[in-house]
Amino acid sequence: MSATIEHLESWLVDLPTIRPHKLSMTTMGCQTLVILRIVRSDGISGLGEATTIGGLSYGVESPEGIKSALDNYLAPLLVGQPADDINPLLARLEKAVKGNTFAKSAVETALLDARGKALGLPVSALLGGALSTSLPVLWTLASGDTARDIAEGEQLLESGRHNAFKLKIGARELATDLAHTRAIVEALGCRASIRVDVNQAWDASTAARGCAELAAMGVDLIEQPVAAHDRDALVRLSHHCGTAILADEAVASPQDGFDIARRGFSGACALKIAKSGGPASVLKLANVAQAAGIGLYGGTMLEGTIGTVASLHAWSTLPLAWGTEMFGPLLLKDDIVVRPLDFANGQVALPQGPGLGVELDEDKLRRYSRASQ
Template sequence: MSTTIHSIDAILVDIPTIRPHKLSMTTMGVQTMVIVRIKDSNGLEGLGEATTIGGLSYGPESPESIKLTIDSYLAPLLLNQPSNNINTLKVRLNANIRANHLAKSAIETALLDLNGKQQGLSVSQLLGGAIHQHLPVLWVLASGDTAKDIDEAQSMIAAKRHCVFKLKIGSRPVMEDVKHVAAIKAALGDSVSIRVDVNQAWDEFTATKGMQALQSAGIDWVEQPTPTKDFASLVRLSQKFTIPILADESINDATDGFQLAAAGFSGSYALKIAKSAGPIGALKLASVAQASGIGLYGGTMLEGTIGTVASLHAWSTLEKLHVGTEMFGPLLMKDDIVVNPLNYSNFGVEIPTTPGLGVEIDEDKLAFYRRK
């Protein structure tokens, strides 16, 4: 007999970052996660996570609004429902709740974890099976200080933890940013890949100037140079330069992916389970990209271990991630709330193979970091 959903808890958790993380729209010193715990009528528990960047500075959902949405709107629709048919539960939520993709992603992740534990299968097995057991992971250099970023990158290379780096730019005048990036590229050499993320900070005129200079400096690609729904500028820029563009904030789901590809965009899409309301939606977007000749990238919202491993299970089922992944979120935080953190080594990360997500909450750490 199928079990039912017995309880749903959403918990705010605040963990300091190892250093200030500077983006074009904000600087982070603490990451706030919404941890979701769903228990079935047999006492099994599934874990999920919803995490955004810098409160409301990045998008329309904040940690506080995510918790409120889950507590007041999503949970009442799910309690006492059969726990093993995720598609039916997704239809139920979408019929009653518009958008709120991050909150829905946390719920879907917890249900996948729960279903995996119920069946003795990993989440990647539930999603069709892992093709990869180890995925490459880049590191983001975001101190804003050129010398510090060079030192940080060199230490990562020496430790065999990362050999691909992304720089957050866009908060300074464009040529100051280019000078900063070019100096790091020159110091690290041609064997190291350097990419930049503008986080929508440029208009098309500025992006044209910046991308020309970045292309000349040997930078490998530019992420989201222009505003979210300015598809036309992304298409024109992708056709004007040989330096590739990675679309991130512009692409939430398969519909966005189809529309941008149909408009003539050439480049890559950043897959994020949070933007697509869960791993299942992110993989639907991946299918649209694959059919359109668009490259794939495993993106992050700077989630902790729970959200990161959920993404990794999804990415592991994809044959090719053309520009790798950035699943470094747990490494940006000073501590973790799981018993066994992910294994980062050999310039990448291992995919857990135990049932569900393959992680377990450290109750003492959760109690210490949960918002009082």
């Protein structure tokens, strides 16, 4: 008899960061992971994670809202259903629940993890097979202090862990952000690829000036300089700014990808499982972007190891023109899995075991779980 879904459990897990992480919309000192476990009637269970940045300051789903959507809306639609039929299960959720792609991503991940364990196959195999067993991974320099960022970059280059850095700008005056970026490019730029993420902070005319200067100083990639809704400005910048533009908040669904392609966007696209509803669903956006000649980049919502690994399985099946930023676990002071990921030589290794290939540390899960949930 085929397995059914018996029950779902979810936790809010608060983990401190190793240092303040400053973005244009918030400064993080702690990351909240929403962890999901789906338990099947055959005893197999699957893990998923839905993680956002800064409560409601980055996206429209908060950790508490995600947990509520999982417990009160998605779980009742799943319990008692055949566990292996992932497409019918996702269609059932899609029909009954609008949006909530972060929560759906956790469910899709947990279903794939469990299915992979049942078949003895890694999630990447369920998604068509990995092109590579390790992926390039950059680090974000975002302490908010230029000298500290340079020292951090120096130390990471020295250890060989990373050879590409992303800077978070947009919170300060344009001139201050440009001076900060120039100092880092001058210090590290001949040994590392330097990119910036503006997280939507600039209007179109500030972006035109800012991007021209960033291109001239040798920044390799400029991420989401304008508001997510201003797709025309993003397309214009991709034609005129002189360095590659990366669309992040502007693209989540395959329809978003189709729309920016139709408008003539000539940059790259940051894929994130949380924006698109999971490691299988995100491939639909990737396929549209790829067909339109838009470069692919493996993006993070600064997830812990479970969400990071779920993303890596998806990214491993794609030709990534710009590598990945799947460093989330390294920003956290502790991990809730038994064996953390292996980061070295600018790469992260894709776990090879069945499902996601990661095991939850139940003691750590309990230690960091929010008491009143």
